Amino acid sequence: xxxxxxxxxxxxxxxxxxxxxxxxxxxxxxxxxxxxxxxxxxxxxxxxxxxxxxxxxxxxxxxxxxxxxxxxxxxxxxxxxxxxxxxxxxxxxxxxxxxxxxxxxxxxxxxxxxxxxxxxxxxxxxxxxxxxxxxxxxxxxxxxxxxxxxxxxxxxxxxxxxxxxxxxxxxxxxxxxxxxxxxxxxxxxxxxxxxxxxxxxxxxxxxxxxxxxxxxxxxxxxxxxxxxxxxxxxxxxxxxxxxxxxxxxxxxxxxxxxxxxxxxxxxxxxxxxxxxxxxxxxxxxxxxxxxxxxxxxxxxxxxxxxxxxxxxxxxxxxxxxxxxxxxxxxxxxxxxxxxxxxxxxxxxxxxxxxxxxxxxxxxxxxxxxxxxxxxxxxxxxxxxxxxxxxxxxxxxxxxxxxxxxxxxxxxxxxxxxxxxxxxxxxxxxxxxxxxxxxxxxxxxxxxxxxxxxxxxxxxxxxxxxxxxxxxxxxxxxxxxxxxxxxxxxx
Amino acid sequence: xxxxxxxxxxxxxxxxxxxxxxxxxxxxxxxxxxxxxxxxxxxxxxxxxxxxxxxxxxxxxxxxxxxxxxxxxxxxxxxxxxxxxxxxxxxxxxxxxxxxxxx
Numbered sequence: 001x002x003x004x005x006x007x008x009x010x011x012x013x014x015x016x017x018x019x020x021x022x023x024x025x026x027x028x029x030x031x032x033x034x035x036x037x038x039x040x041x042x043x044x045x046x047x048x049x050x051x052x053x054x055x056x057x058x059x060x061x062x063x064x065x066x067x068x069x070x071x072x073x074x075x076x077x078x079x080x081x082x083x084x085x086x087x088x089x090x091x092x093x094x095x096x097x098x099x100x101x102x103x104x105x106x107x108x109x110x111x112x113x114x115x116x117x118x119x120x121x122x123x124x125x126x127x128x129x130x131x132x133x134x135x136x137x138x139x140x141x142x143x144x145x146x147x148x149x150x151x152x153x154x155x156x157x158x159x160x161x162x163x164x165x166x167x168x169x170x171x172x173x174x175x176x177x178x179x180x181x182x183x184x185x186x187x188x189x190x191x192x193x194x195x196x197x198x199x200x201x202x203x204x205x206x207x208x209x210x211x212x213x214x215x216x217x218x219x220x221x222x223x224x225x226x227x228x229x230x231x232x233x234x235x236x237x238x239x240x241x242x243x244x245x246x247x248x249x250x251x252x253x254x255x256x257x258x259x260x261x262x263x264x265x266x267x268x269x270x271x272x273x274x275x276x277x278x279x280x281x282x283x284x285x286x287x288x289x290x291x292x293x294x295x296x297x298x299x300x301x302x303x304x305x306x307x308x309x310x311x312x313x314x315x316x317x318x319x320x321x322x323x324x325x326x327x328x329x330x331x332x333x334x335x336x337x338x339x340x341x342x343x344x345x346x347x348x349x350x351x352x353x354x355x356x357x358x359x360x361x362x363x364x365x366x367x368x369x370x371x372x373x374x375x376x377x378x379x380x381x382x383x384x385x386x387x388x389x390x391x392x393x394x395x396x397x398x399x400x401x402x403x404x405x406x407x408x409x410x411x412x413x414x415x416x417x418x419x420x421x422x423x424x425x426x427x428x429x430x431x432x433x434x435x436x437x438x439x440x441x442x443x444x445x446x447x448x449x450x451x452x453x454x455x456x457x458x459x460x461x462x463x464x465x466x467x468x469x470x471x472x473x474x475x476x477x478x479x480x481x482x483x484x485x486x487x488x489x490x
Numbered sequence: 491x492x493x494x495x496x497x498x499x500x501x502x503x504x505x506x507x508x509x510x511x512x513x514x515x516x517x518x519x520x521x522x523x524x525x526x527x528x529x530x531x532x533x534x535x536x537x538x539x540x541x542x543x544x545x546x547x548x549x550x551x552x553x554x555x556x557x558x559x560x561x562x563x564x565x566x567x568x569x570x571x572x573x574x575x576x577x578x579x580x581x582x583x584x585x586x587x588x589x590x591x592x593x
Contacts, residue, residue: 129554136561140568147572153579157590160572164522164585167565168513171529174558175506178536182499185545187554233591 001066009064009072011053012080013120019046020113027106036105040095043109047088047116054080054120058477063484068188069127076124078334078481079256083119086249086341087112089456093349094241096450097356101149101239108148112245115141119249123256126264128177128187131257135173135217138253139166142246146238158237165230166220173217179210180265189264197268204269211266211273215280218261221254223307224314225284232291235303240355243299244348247306248341251313255337259317259330263485270320278318278414284311285421293428299351299361301428302344305387308425309340312402315418319405327408330485332401334478339394339467343386346460350380353449353457366432368441376447377436379461386464388429389422394467397474498539506532519573519583523566530562 007014019042027039058077065071091112098105118141122134143166147159181187183206184195199207219227235243262273288308295301316333351361353376358365370377386395399422406415449457467474505528512525534555541551577583 129550129557133557133561136565140565143568143572147575150575151579154590156572156575156579157588160519160576160585160588161591163569163572164513164519167523167526167569168510168529170565171506171509171526171533174530174533175536177554178533178540181537181551181554182540182544185540185548185550187550237591 001064006066009057009062009066010070012050012057012084013117015046015050015053016113016117016120019043019050020110020117022046023110023113024106027110030106035099036109037095039106039109040091043091043113044088046113047084047091050116051081051084051088054084058481065126069130070121070124071126072124073484074481075256075260075485076120078338078477079123079252080120082252082338082341083116083123083249086245086252086345087116089345089349089460090241090245092452092456093244093352094239095452097241097352097453098239101152104148108145111141111145111148115145115245116249119253122253123260125257126189126260128180128189128192128261128265131261132170132174132177135221135253135257136170138221138250139170142166142242142250145242146234146246148242149239152237152239154237155239158234162230162234162238165227169216169220169227172213173220176210176213176216179206179213183207183210189261192265193267196266199268207266207269208272211262211269212276214261215258215273215276218254218258219280222251222258222314223254223284223310224280225287225307225311228284228287228307228310231307232300232303235306236297236300240299240348240352243303244345244352247303247348248344251306251310252337252341255313255317255333259333260485262317263320263322263330267322270322274318274320277314278411281311281314281318282414282417284308284314285418286311289421289424289428293424295428296363297361298363298366298432299348299355301432302347302351305425305428306344308421309344309387311421312399312418313337313340315402315406315414318414319402319409319411321405321409325408327401327405328479328482329402329405329409330482331475331478332398332405334481335401335467335475336398338474338478339386339398339464342460342463342467343383343393343395346379346457346464347383347387349453349457349460350376350383353447353453357447363435364441366435367439368436368444369447370437372441372444373447373449376449376457379457380436381433382461382464384429384432386468388426390426392465392468394464394474397468397471401475495539495543498535498543502532502535502539504532505529505535517584517586519576519585520570522585523569523573527562527566530558534558 063073118138125131143163149155223231292304316329319329386393389399509525509528537551537555
């Protein structure tokens with residue numbers, strides 16, 4: 001393995017790292033005169049370059065471990081592409097939204113680039129040390145981004161709650177890692193998997209304890225109940241573009257890491273972690289949906305809905321099928337996450353557009369949106385249908401693959417509870433559509449949407465429909481991405 | 491060896507539980523942060539004990555403990571900054587009084 005090869009394999013990360021520092025430097029040169037416009041443009045260019053490199057890597061299907069800790073494989077490339085797209089859309093929408101809200105917008109865009117780097121490190125890690133560092137890097141940057149609007153009391157409250165939960169969850173996860181290290185003397189996922197093979201009796205118990213503790217950290221990132229208490233407040237209080245990131249890319253990172261660690265390091269514990277994840281899925285779906293029903297603001301409703309969505313996503317891991325077949329569960333999780341990324345980002349961006357205009361996102365602000373901003377209302381309808389899982393949207397495809405995996409495993413109770421939950425959830429998604437089209441508001445002034453936000457909204461909607469209608473290439477990509485994790489363990 | 495491994499593990503587990511209790515029971519944000527630090531130190535004891543007793547030929551446990559210390563310092567820096575900014579606007583760091591967002 002020579003230097004130029006390593007540079008090629010690490011190219012997305014290296015580009016992101018350099019871009020982050022260039023953004024900081026450019027902001028210094030501009031002396032904050034242009035409200036972060038230069039910084040945002042440079043960040044976007046860097047993100048697009050990194051996206052191209054990640055896509056090239058995804059197409060070449062390499063399977064290498066760099067420095068015995070960092071896997072360059074289709075699985076990690078998939079999540080890198082996902083994270084880079086998410087952050088690019090977030091940057092696009094922030095250019096207008098964040099203007100005038102903070103003096104330090106250069107740092108804001110630099111942090112967004114670094115947070116992408118954090119996700120791509122976390123999803124590539126094949127050693128528990130790097131898993132820990134990646135997740136903490138992601139967490140610490142997210143705390144700063146959440147509390148970025150220092151004059152906004154809601155933003156800083158969101159950040160402190162996120163921080164206190166995050167720091168404790170990180171410590172719990174670390175205790176789990178220390179138990180794994182004690183049981184095997186190694187932190188390499190493949191080596192741990194080998195060494196834990198013969199675990200019986202007390203050693204088996206130790207493995208289960210380690211899985212539960214590790215899940216404290218991963219479940220926190222993925223906002224699984226009971227590690228979700230931070231999520232509603234943080235999603236509600238954080239600047240809306242950051243919320244869109246936290247609810248999609250950051251959550252996807254949690255699932256990606258959980259999938260890799262459990263499948264690679266605990267293959268013989270598969271029934272154990274599948275049972276644990278299955279019960280968490282039931283809890284997460286039910287609690288998320290029932291609380292979402294009671295909300296008065298669309299942003300907060302979406303916050304609870306994205307907790308509930310995490311419950312559906314984790315079904316993929318709970319019905320994991322290592323022997324292959326059409327529905328391995330894991331590929332369902334990837335398809336779901338990809339469709340969910342565009343759906344949720346789009347939905348939060350519609351909230352952002354309304355919020356920019358009305359100052360809040362109470363249900364009343366959505367009344368009559370069909371008349372005031374027909375385009376926006378139409379896009380929101382697409383996103384709501386996708387969240388509810390109605391064809392021909394991407395959300396349907398994701399739900400179909402995940403539910404099919406559950407049924408194929410004959411977890412019929414789990415499938416029934418998930419189906420009931422999907423129906424309950426459809427109720428509050430449809431309620432938003434009802435408000436927009438069948439309720440009138442006194443305010444009839446049309447809504448203006450900035451061009452950057454418009455672009456990201458249209459991209460999200462097109463992708464949601466494309467995933468649903470031209471499903472085949474996306475399915476093939478997801479299937480290919482999980483193959484190596486299934487067979488070789490990294 | 492005079493002291494068996496289990497003694498270290500018991501101390502670490504006790505320390506971890508005390509830290510966790512602090513996180514759950516204290517209402518002062520700085521005190522919660524102190525609880526988290528206790529939990530992290532418990533983990534470090536675990537790592538060092540396991541390194542010494544399970545695989546002393548490879549310094550992995552020591553390396554891990556150093557990383558934990560460094561990350562904990564970074565985390566504390568960000569956390570204290572957030573706490574200071576909260577204190578400036580609200581004159582309190584009691585998390586029961588930080589309740590603008592509810593649900």
